[in-house]
Amino acid sequence: MKKQILISGGAGFIGSHLADELLAHGYRVRALDNLSEQVHGPRAGRPDYLHPDVELIVGDVRDRAAVRRALEGVDAVYHFAAAVGVGQSMYEIARYTEVNNLGTAVLLEALIERPVERLIVASSMSLYGEGLYRAADGRLISESERSLPQLKASEWEVRDAEGKILEPIATPETKPPCLSSVYALSKYDQERICLMIGRAYRFPAVALRFFNVFGTRQALSNPYTGVLAIFASRLLNGNRPLIFEDGLQRRDFVSVYDVARACRLALEVPEAAGEALNIGSGRSYTIREVADRMAAALGKEGIQPEITGQYRAGDIRHCFADITRARKVLGYEPRVTLEEGLVELASWLKGQVAIDRVSDARAELAARGLTR
Structure with missing residues (x-):
């Protein structure tokens, strides 16, 4: 008998790719999704990309x-259902808290009544705040934040107490959280409460800390989605990608195919129970570099990004x-490079309609004093 798997948020970007991965490996898949207008559009029905063998419950x-x-x-x-977006979370506080925190609590109460073999929750790299840094003398610095006067002076890099710039290095799961946005706080809450209740009621739980996931099916008209989709939306409409600060902040971009495979492994590998694991590519790129690569992939090299020199409340410099831990526990190994992933993404994008709402989102943040 094939095992039945439920994906909350299963009609979305990552959830639908996970559904494909699970179906290909002999599972039956059910998705619970509210088909949010911000993600799926105003007249949302079952997405065309959702595999026909997925049972969809709209709820x-x-x-x-x-x-x-x-x-x-x-x-x-x-459990993937969540309101997503750092900037928006800083003013839609009640909605983010209700969807992410309360929604998780409702699911967990139902699971207490009807336990399952495993619960895998989508966590986020955002809970780290700033990533891990190394000082000139070799010391590792795990708690670092940029001050408001520093940001106002456009001094973007993270510095030590003496004002020396710190070197960003890869962030492991052992780094303590530094929660710099409502979204980050809610994802940390989702992760911790799932592991806590799973342990207490003996249904094994796993938290996967996704880094910047990219690929086909991202919501191009949602100005709070992943940065690559936001850049693509701008470029497809002939507009310059907007980049905060100086564009030299570094991030890890991981293919949705690698993420889907990591999710399946988290279900199948017994040793994953109780773990919180980073799921990324293990490589870093500057935001400016990624904007240039996205433009090149779309044949829009003539559209240069706009470096705004502004900063946004809740943003961090490098992460x-x-x-290492995911490799050891899951046997996870990224297979899709950014270069390869952008080729497929660009091909898919050329058949999509993208409504560019980035300027509206930027104006909303500015009006609330969340960009400076």
């Missing part, structure tokens, strides 16, 4: 009845993944 993770119905006959759960 909200905050709805106890919908969650109980979705859990019937389920062997394992992936990229140390994936």
Whole structure:
């Protein structure tokens, strides 16, 4: 008998790719998704990209009845349903807290009544805040933040107490959290409460800390989605990608195919139970470099990014993944490079319609004093 897997948020970007991965490996898949207008558009129905073998239940993770119905006959759960976006979370505080924190609590109460073999929750690199740094004398610095006067002076790099610039290095799971946005706080809450309740009620839980996931099916008209999709939306409309600070901040971009495979391994590998694991590519790129590569992939090299020199509340300077632990526990190994992934992404993008709402989002943040 094939195992039945539930993915909350399963009609979305990562969830739908995970569904493909699970179906290809002999699982049955059910998705619970509210088909949010911000993600799926105003007249959202079942997405064309969602595999026909996925059973879709349209419902909200905050709805106890919908969650109980979705859990019937389920062997394992992936909890991906969440409101996503650092900037937006800083003013839609109630919605982010309700969807992410309360939604997770509703799911967990249902799982206490009906335990499953495994719960895998989508966590986020955002909970680290700033990544790990190394001082000139070799000391590792795990707690670092940029001061408001420093940001106002456009001194973007993280410095030590003596004002010396620190070197960013790959961030391992052992780095303490530094929660710099409502979104980060909510993801940390999701991770911790899933591991806590899973341990207490003896259904093994795994938290996967996703870094910057990219690939096909991202919501191009959502100005709070992944940075590559935001850049693509601008470029497809003939507009310059907007980059905060100086564009030299570094991030880890990981293919959605690698993420989907890591998610399957988290279900199948017994040793993953109770773990919180980084899922990234193990490489870093500057935001400016990624904007240039996206433009080149789309044949839009003539559209140069706009370096705004502004900073945004909740943003951090550098953070990229140390994936040593995921390699050891899951046997995870990234297979898709950024270069390879951009070729496929560009091909998919040329058949998409993208409504560029980035300027509206930027104006909203500015009006609330969240960019300076």
